[in-house]
Amino acid sequence: FDIIFFWVARMMMMGLHFMKEVPFKDVYIHALVRDASGAKMSKSKGNVLDPLTLVDKFGADALRFTLAAMAAQGRDIKLSEPRIEGYRNFGTKLWNAARFCQMNECAWWEPFDPAETKQTVNRWIVGETARTAAIVTKELEAFRFNEAANALYRFVWNVYCDWYLELVKPLLMGEDDKAKVETRRTAAWVFDRMLMLLHPFMPFMTEELWTRLSESGPKRDNMLAVQTWPVLPDALIDAHADAEIDWIIRLVSETRALRAEMNVPPAARVPLLLVGATNESAARLERYQDLIDRLARLEYSTSAEAPPTGSVTFVLDEATVALPLDGIVDxxxxxxxxxxxxxxxxxxxxxxxxxxxxxxxxxxxxxxxxxxxxxxxxxxxxxxxxxxxxxxxxxxxx
CATH class of the missing domain: 1.10.287.380 (Valyl-tRNA synthetase, C-terminal domain)
Known part of the structure; x- marks a missing residue:
């Protein structure tokens, strides 16, 4: 590790002396990879993690993504099997999302313009994709590979899998054919961009999924490795859609957290009352009522003038959200x-x-x-x- 700098300097001098050229413009030297406790790996200590063994156990992509996600500048990497296992689970999450898309016939046939989507949730995910692509590109250009990997982790797991796929289920199962077609195309278009952005970190799985997803959509003429890097305009970011979906996510997340804190049985359906809300918030609740009730396991949700006795509350923007738990919780x-x-x-x-x-x-x-x-x-x-x-x-x- 200590002599890498001198090897680089030697190669630079030899290139200039013999070839009259600079051999490389950029040199990236990552930090030292240590064991889980931060000790330097040594055969005598018996704490060496053999990468070939790790690849056999967790897969090459999982190990590769782990090292990228932990490669913070100026800080050594503390590598452990539980960490790699966690990123293998990330790969499983991506694979399951691909299966969801296949089972729901998600494919984007040309012509498809993401800027023309009408459904709020689709406009939101398109904007999130553009935002994530810009972040990943910026971080890669600055050699902050951990920031790029973590941005992709958040987008794939938290945004696309945990929220978008849950939010669009009513559209995919609904009777509005136009909304259904748009959602299928949007889900597939976003998934393709995810594969492109993830490819430098997880080349094997993304290449496999790129091929498999072509079975239900347009045939791929080329491998994923030779596709153009996604550069998406900021115009795809819709502030109104962001505000709408962000409100739903915060309401559902806070409600779920409150249910857990109060030890509410998972199967129990409780009412939700929105007190002191503006007309805009009340309209949002009415507009997305069925979706919110399903995601937060509610009996019903509605606006009210005051919380009833036996209610636990939390604040959401200007409003107070009340869950009447009398008779449900001791x-x-x-x-x-x-x-x-x-x-x-x-x-x-x-x-x-x-x-x-x-x-x-x-x-x-x-x-x-x-x-x-x-x-x-x-x-x-x-x-x-x-x-x-x-x-x-x-x-x-x-």
């Missing part, structure tokens, strides 16, 4: 449960603070152990704060 038992959990977390946090305040521990403990304790403290404090907020909601509801 408030007294939940207050006791949350109180015990908060006390346990606060006790754990106090012990960690005492350990971190000990100068001898900071001096003698390995850096990775100290960092682990700091992360545990942060997690305990964050969870305690969330549960304390949930406890206050419960007390306010009774």
């Amino acid at each position: 408030f007294a038992a939940e207050v006791v449960r949350l109180g015990k959990e908060i006390a346990r977390l606060d006790g754990e946090a106090q012990k960690i603070r005492a350990k971190l305040a000990n100068a001898q521990f900071i001096e003698r403990a390995p850096e990775e152990v100290v960092e682990e304790q700091r992360e545990r403290l942060g997690d305990a404090e964050t969870t305690s704060a969330k549960l304390s907020a949930a406890l206050e909601r419960l007390k306010a509801a009774t």
Whole structure:
């Protein structure tokens, strides 16, 4: 690792001396790959991770994406099998999304102009694709491979798979043929762009999916490797569609989180009331009511003047969202449960603070152990704060 710089300097001098040319314009030297605890790999220590073994176990694409996602500039890579396994799961997520597209006959036949989409959710995902393509291109040009990989991870997993495919299910199963055709083409068009952007990181899986998806759509004349890099105009970003879908995502996410905090049974359908909302927010709730009810497991959702007794609430922009849980949740038992959990977390946090305040521990403990304790403290404090907020909601509801 230490001699790579000198090898580069030697090649530069030899190129200038013998060829009268600069042998390369850019040189990228990534940080040292260490084991999970941050120690340098050594055969004598027995902590070497053999890349061939990792490829056999997790796949070449999973290992390649892991190294790219962790290659932050100026920081060594702490490689471990659980990390690689996590990115293998990302590949599985991508593969399942491709199967979803195939089963729903998603294909984009020419002519297809993403700027002409009419459905709000399709305009939103087209804009997200343009935004992600710009970010990935910018980060790759700056050699920030980890930022590019993480932007793609977020887009594929969180945006496309977790939200877009869920949001379009009613359109794909609906009776509006025009909306159905548009959604199929949009889903396939976006998936193709995902494959193009992911190809430098996961060449084998993306090439395979590129070929497979041509079975239900236009035939591919060339391999994915020779396709033009996607450059999408900012005009594809629709601010109105962004605001609409962002509102739905935040409402559903907060509702799901509140249900989990209050220990609401997963199968229980609860009402949702939007209190003090503007006309725009009330109209959004009415417009996307069926979709919101399905995603948040609601009995129904509607606007109201005031939250009923026994409701837990959270704030969404200018409005208050209320979930009436009287008869669904045992408030007294939940207050006791949350109180015990908060006390346990606060006790754990106090012990960690005492350990971190000990100068001898900071001096003698390995850096990775100290960092682990700091992360545990942060997690305990964050969870305690969330549960304390949930406890206050419960007390306010009774």
